[in-house]
Amino acid sequence: MSQTAFFSNAVTRLFGTRLPIVAGGLMWLADADYVAAASRAGIIGFITAATFPEPQALRAEIRRCRDLCEGGPFGVSVSMLPKLVPGEKTLQVLRLIVDEGVKFVETSGRSPEAFMPLLRHAGVRVLHKVPDVRFAVKAAALGVDAVAIVGAECGGHPGLDMVGSFVNAAWAESHLEIPYLIGGGIGHGSQLAAALAMGASGVIVGTRFVVAEEVWAHAGYKRRLIEAEPTDTDLCMQSVRNTVRTLRNETTAAVKEMEAQKPDVTIQDLMPLVAGEIGRNAYVTGDWSRGLLAAGQSLAFVDRIEPLADIVGRFERDMRQALARVAFN
Numbered sequence: 001m002s003q004t005a006f007f008s009n010a011v012t013r014l015f016g017t018r019l020p021i022v023a024g025g026l027m028w029l030a031d032a033d034y035v036a037a038a039s040r041a042g043i044i045g046f047i048t049a050a051t052f053p054e055p056q057a058l059r060a061e062i063r064r065c066r067d068l069c070e071g072g073p074f075g076v077s078v079s080m081l082p083k084l085v086p087g088e089k090t091l092q093v094l095r096l097i098v099d100e101g102v103k104f105v106e107t108s109g110r111s112p113e114a115f116m117p118l119l120r121h122a123g124v125r126v127l128h129k130v131p132d133v134r135f136a137v138k139a140a141a142l143g144v145d146a147v148a149i150v151g152a153e154c155g156g157h158p159g160l161d162m163v164g165s166f167v168n169a170a171w172a173e174s175h176l177e178i179p180y181l182i183g184g185g186i187g188h189g190s191q192l193a194a195a196l197a198m199g200a201s202g203v204i205v206g207t208r209f210v211v212a213e214e215v216w217a218h219a220g221y222k223r224r225l226i227e228a229e230p231t232d233t234d235l236c237m238q239s240v241r242n243t244v245r246t247l248r249n250e251t252t253a254a255v256k257e258m259e260a261q262k263p264d265v266t267i268q269d270l271m272p273l274v275a276g277e278i279g280r281n282a283y284v285t286g287d288w289s290r291g292l293l294a295a296g297q298s299l300a301f302v303d304r305i306e307p308l309a310d311i312v313g314r315f316e317r318d319m320r321q322a323l324a325r326v327a328f329n
């Protein structure tokens with residue numbers, strides 16, 4: 001395949017992108033600037049709805065994103081994780097998204113079943129993100145357009161079973177008839193080539209893109225991600241069945257300690273340590289010592305701060321190189 005060859009498959013056709021790469025939702029970070037940068041780079045990104053809890057703020061961000069994308073694709077990510085605070089807002093958020101004419105939604109956290117009629121009726125295309133092939137099969141039966149399966153390596157929530165992405169990629173192939181993306185530890189184009197070869201139609205990426213210039217987080221935080229190795233992440237909150245993979249720091253040590261000391265620890269006990277605002281503060285100040293800061297093993301590939309388009313360009317070059325490496329003549 002030449003450097004300029006056109007790439008087309010189920011995922012590029014679904015989203016209208018140049019490459020089969022999805023920039024998944026990033027709490028606090030995936031705003032209109034980041035998502036528009038993804039769109040301009042030939043991939044699709046998702047504004048993270050929970051970052052804009054006020055309906056008017058989310059509406060304004062969607063409109064800003066649409067302007068910045070200049071006709072390019074973008075979506076909104078809606079995490080439906082069981083809420084830690086009272087007040088279920090998922091339906092309200094999805095109605096706003098539909099009302100704004102957004103074409104693509106990334107859902108995660110629990111089954112989208114209750115919301116499928118609303119989304120289907122409005123013609124919204126649904127990418128449902130799951131941590132397990134079994135959940136992917138269930139989502140396919142509900143009529144989602146594609147699934148993203150994130151493995152144990154991922155930043156954020158890898159689920160409870162902790163199956164790795166290399167297994168998921170090949171395992172899903174014999175279980176799914178809809179397009180699937182592989183995520184968790186993906187940060188190099190050769191992994192995209194491998195995922196495609198195994199039957200996936202693309203990859204979903206989080207950690208690798210956090211150092212993009214268009215991500216507003218403090219440069220000090222990004223520098224820490226560049227220095228960090230894949231072994232610099234911790235898994236926390238398994239005891240409350242809400243496992244997260246985050247950058248190892250004082251908070252992960254304290255959380256693990258509390259979990260070890262108190263086997264019946266509750267999420268309310270952990271809240272003073274893990275509240276999302278603490279993480280946001282790390283992004284604002286660059287002080288990464290506190291907060292649960294989602295980061296996965298693809299830290300291996302995080303090497304410099306540069307425009308998102310350049311990171312995507314390297315993905316593409318490395319994907320093509322990998323495909324050429326194994327091409328039979």
Ligand SMILES: Cc1cc2nc3c(=O)[nH]c(=O)nc-3n(C[C@H](O)[C@H](O)[C@H](O)COP(=O)(O)O)c2cc1C
Pocket residue numbers: 023024025026027028029048050077078079107108129150153154155156157183184185186204205206207208210293294295296297298
């Ligand atoms: C900093 C950060 C924040 C994230 N926030 C969210 C989120 O709010 N909602 C969500 O569905 N996924 C979130 N994720 C997960 C990503 O969308 C993606 O599924 C995951 O990062 C893929 O694995 P990787 O980090 O190994 O690339 C986040 C990931 C990171 C690194």
